[in-house]
Structures are given as C-alpha cells and as structure tokens.
Amino acid sequence: MVSEGLRTRITKAVAELGYVPDPSARALASRRSNVIGVLIPSVTNNVFTDVLSGLYDTVAGTPYNVQLGNTRYIASVEEDLIRIFLSQRPAGLIVAGIDQSPASRALLEQADCPIVQIMDVSNDPVDMLVGFSHRDAARAASEHLFAQGYRAPAFIGARMDPRSERRLAGFSDAIKAADPNGKLRKLTTQEPSSVHLGGELFDRLLTLEPDTDAIFCNNDDLALGAQFAAQRRGLQIGKDIGICGFNDLEVMSAAYPSITSVRTFRREMGELAARRILARTNDEDAGDPIVDLKWLLCARDSTDRS
Amino acid sequence: MVSEGLRTRITKAVAELGYVPDPSARALASRRSNVIGVLIPSVTNNVFTDVLSGLYDTVAGTPYNVQLGNTRYIASVEEDLIRIFLSQRPAGLIVAGIDQSPASRALLEQADCPIVQIMDVSNDPVDMLVGFSHRDAARAASEHLFAQGYRAPAFIGARMDPRSERRLAGFSDAIKAADPNGKLRKLTTQEPSSVHLGGELFDRLLTLEPDTDAIFCNNDDLALGAQFAAQRRGLQIGKDIGICGFNDLEVMSAAYPSITSVRTFRREMGELAARRILARTNDEDAGDPIVDLKWLLCARDSTDRS
DNA sequence: ATAGTTATTGACAGCGCTGTCATTCGTCAA
DNA sequence: TTGACGAATGACAGCGCTGTCAATAACTAT
Numbered sequence A, B: 001m002v003s004e005g006l007r008t009r010i011t012k013a014v015a016e017l018g019y020v021p022d023p024s025a026r027a028l029a030s031r032r033s034n035v036i037g038v039l040i041p042s043v044t045n046n047v048f049t050d051v052l053s054g055l056y057d058t059v060a061g062t063p064y065n066v067q068l069g070n071t072r073y074i075a076s077v078e079e080d081l082i083r084i085f086l087s088q089r090p091a092g093l094i095v096a097g098i099d100q101s102p103a104s105r106a107l108l109e110q111a112d113c114p115i116v117q118i119m120d121v122s123n124d125p126v127d128m129l130v131g132f133s134h135r136d137a138a139r140a141a142s143e144h145l146f147a148q149g150y151r152a153p154a155f156i157g158a159r160m161d162p163r164s165e166r167r168l169a170g171f172s173d174a175i176k177a178a179d180p181n182g183k184l185r186k187l188t189t190q191e192p193s194s195v196h197l198g199g200e201l202f203d204r205l206l207t208l209e210p211d212t213d214a215i216f217c218n219n220d221d222l223a224l225g226a227q228f229a230a231q232r233r234g235l236q237i238g239k240d241i242g243i244c245g246f247n248d249l250e251v252m253s254a255a256y257p258s259i260t261s262v263r264t265f266r267r268e269m270g271e272l273a274a275r276r277i278l279a280r281t282n283d284e285d286a287g288d289p290i291v292d293l294k295w296l297l298c299a300r301d302s303t304d305r306s
Numbered sequence C: 001a002t003a004g005t006t007a008t009t010g011a012c013a014g015c016g017c018t019g020t021c022a023t024t025c026g027t028c029a030a
Numbered sequence D: 001t002t003g004a005c006g007a008a009t010g011a012c013a014g015c016g017c018t019g020t021c022a023a024t025a026a027c028t029a030t
Helices: A004-017 A023-030 A046-059 A075-087 A102-110 A134-147 A162-178 A195-208 A220-232 A250-254 A266-281 B004-017 B023-030 B046-059 B075-087 B102-110 B134-147 B162-178 B195-208 B220-232 B250-254 B266-281
Strands: A035-040 A065-070 A092-096 A115-118 A128-131 A153-157 A185-188 A214-217 A242-244 A261-264 A290-292 A295-298 B035-040 B065-070 B092-096 B115-118 B128-131 B153-157 B185-188 B214-217 B242-244 B261-264 B290-292 B295-298
Touching (some): A035 A046, A046 A092, A046 A266, A046 B065, A065 A075, A065 B065, A075 A102, A092 A266, A134 A162, A134 A242, A134 A261, A134 A295, A162 A185, A195 A214, A195 B250, A214 A220, A220 A242, A250 B220, B046 B065, B046 B092, B046 B266, B065 B075, B075 B092, B075 B102, B092 B266, B115 B266, B134 B153, B134 B214, B134 B242, B134 B295, B153 B195, B162 B185, B185 B195, B195 B214, B195 B220, B214 B220, B220 B250
Parallel strands (some): A035 A065, A035 A092, A115 A128, A128 A290, A153 A214, B035 B065, B092 B115, B115 B128, B128 B290
Antiparallel strands (some): B261 B295
C-alpha cells in the first residue's frame, strides 16, 4: 500500500541496513505465527518421512516454517504437543491419523487455524483431511493373494496402531469374502516394526500355522524381513510362499525377487496437506475438505506362482 | 524467586484461568527463542532421520522445540535457512557437515548461540562438533575387504557430497596401501541414492571393470541394491563377490545373506548434539567441544569367502 | 531500639513489529 | 479558486511477556 518511489527507498534502506524482520515480534503483533505444525508418530518411519518430504518441498519458498512434533505413538504426548503448538498460534496444523484422544480432538476443534488430518480417511474430519482407506487397500491386497491362487494367507503385523488394525480388518474382510468360515491366520505384536521382526514373525507364524501359503505384511519392512526369512529356509518366493507388503517403499521393486506391495501416495499427501493450509491461510479456495488419494496394488514376483 | 505462599497462589490462578505462556511474547521480550534449529540435507535419508530421532528424544521434556530445515544438499538453501533460523534468535543450531559455504560459515561464526556441527570431524569447528571420520571408517572397511582376500575391490557411490568424497578418499587410501600402483576402480554419480541405483551401478561397474571381486558401497541402500543385482546374476554373495555397505542400517544384518557394513552412531550423534546445546544454554559444562564417535566395522556374510 | 542486611514483592519500560486511524497530498469537478 | 474525495503516508498504541529497579517486609547484629 505504498507508492513505487517509497517502495524503492524502503528496499534500498533494507539492503543498506541489513534489516531482517523479527518473526517473534511479528507473531506477537499479528497474533499469528508463520509456523505450520506437523504431528507424526515417528521421525524414522519411512512412511512419514516421505510425507514430510512433500510437505517441506511445498512449504519451501513460502514465508512459512514447518515445525515437527514427534508423538512417538503416545496419545498423551500428542495431546501435549497439540497444546504447545496451538499456543504458538500456528498458521495451520497437520496431524497424522484420525484417532486422536477426545481431549486432543476437542483442542483441535476449538483451534482457530486450518487443520489437516492425513494418512487415513474419515467422513468426520476435524477440518480437512487427505488420506486413503487402509481397510480397502488391505482388502484389495488380500484379494490379490486369493486371485493368485493362494488358499491360506496369513497376516503379520507390528506396532499395531489404529491404521494397522484397519489393515488387519481389510485382510479379515477378504478372508471372509473368500470363505465365510475361513480361518483368520494372524500374528501381531506391539513391538516397533523392523526387518528383523519381519523374519521373526514369519518364522513364528509358520510354526503356528504350518499350512500358510502367503503372507500379507502390515508394512514393507516386515515383508522384506519375511522374504529374507523365507529365503533362509530355502523356500521359493512366489511359488512356495506368497509375500505382500504395504506402502511400496522403493526397495520393494528393487528387491530380488521383487516384492508385491500396495503403493500409497505419501509424498502427495504431504504436498496436498501443505497446499490446503496455504490456500486457507491466503483466503483462497482450498477445494473439497476431504481428499481420498486411494492406493495402487503393485503385483510383483513375490506373489507370482508361475 | 518468590515465596512458597505466593507460588501456590500463582499456580492456582494459572490453573483457574487456563493460562498458557505465549512463546512469541516471551521470545520478543527475552530476545531468545526456545527453538533449536537443525539443518540437514534430507528428511528421507535414514541416516539423518536416526540423528533426528535421538535429537527429538533428548529435547522432549525440555522447554525447547526442534525446528527442522531441509537444505536438500543445496548450499544456497542452507545459507538462506541459516539466515532465517538465526533471525529467530534460536537457543542453538545444529548443522550437518563441516563443509558450509564461506558465507554460511561467517553467519555461523557471528551467531550468538551455541552451534554444533555433526556427522563429520574437523579440527576447526565453528563451535562444537560431534561426528566421526568418514575417511578413516571407509579405509577400515576397505582394508577389511583386502583382509578377507578380495584383490580387486571397487567403489560405487551416489549423491557424492563431501562426506561421500571423503569415504572415497578412504577407499583410495586402502587401495594405495595394498598396492601403490593399484587401480582405483570406481563408479560414482550425483544422482540421489536408492536401492535401484545400487543395482544399476553394480551392473555398469561390472561391465566397466569385469575383474572386480568386491564392492564398497557409499551407503547401505546401494549395497542392498548391489546385492540384489548380484543375486539376479546368480553370483554367490561373499564367495564370488564381496559387498560392503556404510552406516549399518537395520536391514543390513537382517538381509539374506547378511551384509557387511560400517556402523555409525547416528542416534548418539543427535543425542549428544542436543545435550551440548542444552548444557551450554543452561550454563553447564558442555565438555570437550569436539567429540569423535568413531565407528564399528560389522563383518557379515557378504564379505565371507569361506 | 537502631542500623544494616537480605528476602520478597510490585511496578513498569520496552522488546519489534502490526493494524488502525489521522493527516497530508494529489486530482478533478464545480 | 474552492471543495470533495481517494491515494499515500505518518504516527502510535499495544501485542504479552522479561528484566530491572524500587519499595517494602523480615531479619540480624549491634
């Protein structure tokens, strides 16, 4: 709101004096910070780092900063972090999942900034949502196992958070659809997921359910570990045992044999979530509050019986 | 600095009114924010996420917040981010590497907050440093290859940042030590690292240098990809071809066959760096400004010729 | 009892911006 | 020339804390 001439003089003075605005003064006076808060359960899980990557790339170049909160899969930590973040009057908040505690949910609903829930779908988001249906995705993957001719698929899962439980439900749907009296072969644990654990669960499962002929793994780490364990036993991947992961990390297609997985669009989730916050903040149209990014089944050698 | 009675009354009022301090007002008045800035080149690279994990865990429970900057391996982005972060008067700054641009270096030297460089060693840190010698580590790994009886080891590397170059130098040291006239077999690229790329580089290298009998990989992703590619060719891992990675991600020991790697203490690096910042901020003794965390060679099946 | 200390409390300026409102300038029609 | 009106600019209160300093209270030693 200043004339061209004044603007030039100001810009010159800024350069001469090396003036840099003070974000805290700005935040205090405008009652609004340039921070976009992000709450994820783990900073090492590749699934979330891909989301982060999309997020950082989208926010780079804007005046906004991403501030990351690590909930470590603990609801009370999430609640504390929401409180801390909101006290900063953030430009927006992005939270992973739809399963916040009632207290967290209440905090989010009262917040006067745009909120995006990611990584899952729900018809009752706090505000906006970008995700996909874990249940549908898992069901599609499990149906693929039946379609490939496997008759006794099992589920292994670690760190059974609500999203993992929904994947298990999707697996269970497929089992029931194939045979209403079909047996639900599964082995899950609350331990953090790892490649090692995948191997361990595989071995234990085959003791528990020796007739298992295919495994749907809660995530790709487990699938990779299961494949290594199967190879260690001398099993023919695909032929003797089918293996399917979830998320389709880069390693799945590079593995030998390549491993079937369900691709999820994690980078896009981060990008879209950030874009929606930015749009809302700039009073632009953010589009439909709910975005379902779907998934893509990537069938590979590990479920090829031929 | 108030009496017990007053303190109780204040605490009660705080609870009644639901008072939450405003971080920006606090930052403005005290001329010091509670932000610890962290600059890393990638948010998806497991190497850095492990550091982050240690960092977040150490900072959790303190009044400090981590703010992450993603430099994307671009020096100018790093410089911009340093400027932005310093304008927030952070409690401290943690930057990956010792190879900042002169401008970045100058900014850091003038900063009036504790600074920790991580992931590398140098006898001339800006302030404090927690890292290890990539050159020594790579040399030790390469010497291991010779000790195992391999005679023509090669180096493959992607995303050749300064740390990778130092690893290549360490490899080269070992080659020269084994035979002053020894051939330096190597294939490097600036492309981002991936498991796929490991396989690709492996294949191209074996065309370029057909007598190669062992591969030292710049990182574990490449090593895993190289191993898959070798298996695809029907090579006996260890016997026909030795494979060694770098960083010792969890997958290395779980792989079949298990893959030799050089363990680096990434989590500890994050913890120590955070601890140092906190100590300095609280006017405690932060200890020696330079910490060398060393490394640990983990010899496994992939370099076992027996 | 008095002076000298130290512990405790209150008062308030000011951190560097933003948002609002008043003022001045420039332009155009009457 | 004058008045009216919109554009451009300046002035300044106030955002919610912190740090400092003054005032007061509670002791202690003389």
